[in-house]
Amino acid sequence: MKKIFIVLIALVFYSTSVAAVEKFKFKYNLHENLPKKWVTEFENIMDIVQEVMPINENTNHWVKNNMKLMNMKQGYGMDIYAWKRTKNPFPEKRANMKGSCICETNSPAPWVQLDLNPKDLADSRNKIRTYSVIVHEYFHVYQRALSHDKFSDRNSPKWLFEGGAKVLQEIYARQYYKKYLLKSDLQEQKRWSIKKVSKETNLYEKYNTSPQKNGFDSNYAGSAFIVLALVNELKKNNISEQEAFELVFREFWIQRGKKPRGWNWQPAFQNTFGMTVTEFYKRLSKYKRKDLKKILPNKSLKIQDIFS
Ligand SMILES: [Zn+2]
Structure with missing residues (x-):
């Protein structure tokens, strides 16, 4: 009995320590002009990519320090903004956001933005681009995490980080769509x-x-x-x-x-x-x-x- 008890305690400790690995947290800022279907897909895709390519405090010491810093500063790791193309989508956050990117990676708090073309959203073939771009930009966050923020073209060849993101997003689109x-x-x-x-x-x-x-x-x-x-x-x-x-x-x-x-x-x-x-x-x-x-x-x- 005693033995079983010790095993049980060990199991409890083990499972709490596994559960305690802190993930890199994103804050979603999704514009009200987005179709509901897109929002659902966005949430699904973010779940999948974070499961397949996780970023957490165990990734490396750079990520661990970055998470600590960002959590202190804003309570989470990174903002993601998304909207159907319109002028000045989030005026209260940042003025005149345009285009899709992981933006201002040199600033203390870079963010991801997804600027979706209404024509793509309305087209059955190009709609896939509005989904796969999520994978593309998330992958840049992953490259940034693994490389200790050495993925911009001062530190790595553009063909490798952009070509990689393009190929990965298309493998994803083929698999899921x-x-x-x-x-x-x-x-x-x-x-x-x-x-x-x-x-x-x-x-x-x-x-x-x-x-x-x-x-x-x-x-x-x-x-x-x-x-x-x-x-x-x-x-x-x-x-x-x-x-x-x-x-x-x-x-x-x-x-x-x-x-x-x-x-x-x-x-x-x-x-x-x-x-x-x-x-x-x-x-x-x-x-x-x-x-x-x-x-x-x-x-x-x-x-x-x-x-x-
Ligand atoms: Zn890119």
Whole structure:
């Protein structure tokens, strides 16, 4: 009996200590002009992404300190604002918010904003973009957490963090909505140039040098192609597709967190992928536009398999 009692006490302690892991908390600021259906989807998606890619006090010491600071300052980790496109949606919070982003990452309290195009909300195909953008922006918060806030283009290549977010949001959309915009987005000639991607990849390392074709690395198609080529090269080294995506979506950011701030992200790249940046760019230089079909993610790939 005594033994059972001790076991029980140990179990109680164990379960309370597990339950006590504090999560990174978001505050949702959802505009009243949003359709109810979208709000429900938003809440579902946030539950799923936080379960699959958790951010909590055990993530690393940077997250733990950041959570302490933000909880003291505002009682939670980060604001998320969402609205159907309108002028000045939250005048009492911040003036003239525009566009979707994780915004002002250099400020003490960055936030996420989702600016939804009414035309997309009304269109059965593009509606998926208003859902997958939630995954995209949450993923930036995750990259920020793992890398100790070293994911902006002063610290990491833009093609890797934006291309990664684009590929991940499309894998998610395929899995949960059976809609796949990655192939069609990347097939559009006007969105990116294979010559620039394969021969001048370094331009895609920064926002302000990223080649512009009808807008700014339109929908991050060029960056997404580079990410898919990287995964393809990793697969040639006997790494499974799931593992390769895990390296791109998670391990790189953990490795990046361990190195100092600044442009010197190359050692983290080499530690993660087992090849130098120069070597990868050389391999990428051989890619043709038609290779896209061969390097798209497997149709049955699930985000849970990547992050498990
Ligand atoms: Zn982004």
